[in-house]
Amino acid sequence: MTEETVIGVQNSGATTELTSDFISAINLALDQNDTADAKSLAQSLHYADLADLLENLAHVQRKELVEALRSDFDPNVLAELDETVRERVVDQLGISQVAEAIAEMETDDALEVVEELDADEKKVVLEALPVDERAFIEEGLSYPEDSAGRLMQREVVAVPMHWKVGDAIDYMRDTVDLPIDFFDIFLVDPTHSPVGTVPISRVMRSQRDIPLSDVMRKHIKIVPVDMDQEEVAFLFRQRDLISAPVVDDSDRLVGVITVDDIVDVIDEEHEEDIMRLGGVGEEDDLYSAVIDTMKSRFTWLLIHLFAAMIAAYVISFFADTIEEMVALAILMPIVAAMGGTASVQTLTVAVRAIAMKELTMSNAYRTIGKEVVVGILNGVIFAVIIGAFAWGWFGNPALGGVIGLAIVINLIVAGFAGSALPILLQRMGFDPAVASSAFLTSITDVVGFYVFLGLSASLLL
DSSP, X not given: OOSSOBOSOOOTXXXXXXXXXXXXXXXXXXXTTOHHHHHHHHHTSOHHHHHHHHHHSOHHHHHHHHHHHGGGOOTXXXXXXXXXXXHXXXXXXXXXXXXHHHHTXXXXXXXXXXXXXOHHHHHHHHHHSOHHHHHHHXXXXXXOTTBHXXXXXXXXXXXXXXXXXXXXXXXXXXXXXXXXXXXXXXXXXXTOOEEEEEEHHHHHHSOTTSBHHHHSBOSOOXXXXXXXXXXXXHHHHHHTOSEEEEEOTTOOXXXXXXXXXXXXXXXXXXXXXXXXXXXXXXXXXXXXXXXXXXXXXXXXXXXXXXXXXXXXXXXXXTHHXXXXXXXXXXXXXXXXXXXXXXXXXXXXXXXXXXXXXXXXXXXXXXXXXXXXXXXXXXXXXXXXXXXHHHHHHHSOHHHHHHHHHHHHHHHHHHHHHHHHHHHHHHXXXXXXXXXXXXXXXXXXXXXXXXXXXXXXXXHTO
């Protein structure tokens, strides 16, 4: 492998890879005010890589490059940009040019850009769009956020169920406003409800006089327009779908969701869960302003401060005990750290299982029991290790026994709380990825300190 780091993927329609050397060349051209060279280099990239390039550039260089590309700015770049960077690029391009760009985009990508605009900007953009395009986007905005209606593409290939293969082929050849890319033809009944799908591959392999109904897939998964995008992603994963029809409340076909959109959803949902587990808001990223990042993290830090204060309050009950035996103060962090680490491990597995719909009420007790047993086994092993360590360090076998017992109890509690708490929070309507971590910190710290210091006070002094 060469020293240069490839941070983009070469696309068959692009001539250049986005590498660290390429970014350096762009920066050099911009530093030398050679905007023509910078523009030429940037235009050799696929639009997704160009979006990555804009995100990697410093603010000043990004402005210069966007200005150089203004007359030939690829609309698809907007859909690929990070939200924070996109907002800055939109402000620089101006609403009129953004409206022109949105009019050239696929409706699902256009909706993604429009929904992030301010109310005044959104109004201006919608008024500047063609009537049909505006109607599609306004309809999309009327659906709940993160629903199938927001995710779907309005352009869909639908034909009557009585057509033959030849009719479909002629229709696709003669119709000029078909979607740019599509995978399936949807067969609809007289009420425009989907009754089956025919993959393009089946159409191309079949004779013209064969009815489409003979080669269609009859058992199709239909997505309600208000289904949450996470549910849609789960459906695609479970059924290995390439595309799925979306219907309204009257079961009329109103759009299609394709696998490329689902890849974005899966990435978005996983990123969201990871960020929440770390106590970081969705808006907190590398491109956020300092004040926005500070605000995003402040609340979570405040919660953990209160959790730490509760643990400190518990420790204060044993101030005299600690004063008599300084070794307790030295060993306390070990108990807390082991319990915290074990609980986070269990919590991570549980939250992922809930997100993947693997952990449900039907197997909750079995899962919790398993984690408790794991806590017991790990607790016993580490009790021996840490107990022997404490005995050898301080020459006190009773102290080794006490910290060993405290470790066993804390790891059992960590296994139980780490698996049961997210299930309980989900049942109560809370997001387990958001709320579990702070509670777990309090539980394992308080239990760990109380058990260790309580046993010490009872057995050692």
